[in-house]
Amino acid sequence: DTGVSQNPRHKITKRGQNVTFRCDPISEHNRLYWYRQTLGQGPEFLTYFQNEAQLEKSRLLSDRFSAERPKGSFSTLEIQRTEQGDSAMYLCASSLLAGGENEQFFGPGTRLTVL
Amino acid sequence: GENVEQHPSTLSVQEGDSAVIKCTYSDSASNYFPWYKQELGKRPQLIIDIRSNVGEKKDQRIAVTLNKTAKHFSLHITETQPEDSAVYFCAATSPGANSKLTFGKGITLSVRP
Numbered sequence: 001d002t003g004v005s006q007n008p009r010h011k012i013t014k015r016g017q018n019v020t021f022r023c024d025p026i027s028e029h030n031r032l033y034w035y036r037q038t039l040g041q042g043p044e045f046l047t048y049f050q051n052e053a054q055l056e057k058s059r060l061l062s063d064r065f066s067a068e069r070p071k072g073s074f075s076t077l078e079i080q081r082t083e084q085g086d087s088a089m090y091l092c093a094s095s096l097l098a099g100g101e102n103e104q105f106f107g108p109g110t111r112l113t114v115l
Numbered sequence: 116g117e118n119v120e121q122h123p124s125t126l127s128v129q130e131g132d133s134a135v136i137k138c139t140y141s142d143s144a145s146n147y148f149p150w151y152k153q154e155l156g157k158r159p160q161l162i163i164d165i166r167s168n169v170g171e172k173k174d175q176r177i178a179v180t181l182n183k184t185a186k187h188f189s190l191h192i193t194e195t196q197p198e199d200s201a202v203y204f205c206a207a208t209s210p211g212a213n214s215k216l217t218f219g220k221g222i223t224l225s226v227r228p
Binding site for chain 2: 004031033035040041042043044045048050055056091095097102103104105106107108109
């Protein structure tokens with residue numbers, strides 16, 4: 001499968017626990033985005049990497065959230081001390097910065113449920 | 116920042132009819148407008164997009180039109196089929212926004228057989 005993949009697909013955790021999600025983008029894509037989607041809403045931007053550099057973070061991203069893309073390939077999103085309000089679908093997307101192209105391709109998402 | 120709104124929030128059409136979904140945006144600097152289709156429990160899939168240097172783009176049964184002056188763009192689906200039933204999201208981005216997408220809230224399209 002050459003598309004964007006995410007793991008795990010589902011995560012159930014208790015409030016206060018830490019969770020980590022992984023995203024593997026399309027192999028030649030140098031841009032990687034994290035979005036969060038709640039029921040009945042469109043995806044909301046969380047953070048963005050170009051290669052290994054994290055270039056932008058949304059104000060939605062509290063200091064309990066941290067993301068990395070250590071070698072410019074896969075990325076991880078960690079949420080510390082989870083809260084019930086963190087329950088959502090976390091989507092990863094990747095794109096190729098080349099000649100102004102913007103198409104972002106999404107992964108299947110990780111659905112987080114915080115009990 | 117950018118604000119994208121979609122109207123209506125739900126749309127029901129008879130199979131074979133056309134469907135039109137409209138979006139408005141606020142940032143005049145926005146220059147890229149994709150449309151995503153999301154089926155229940157699945158990832159958003161890019162179905163068509165348009166850049167600000169063109170007014171219309173077609174791909175088989177789907178088309179997108181852009182009115183930069185009025186800051187709105189629309190998705191047109193002709194000869195709708197039951198498998199077109201899904202949630203459709205419009206989005207916008209600008210060069211100064213690192214291409215991060217601002218999405219509308221989505222519209223649920225139901226195609227009645």
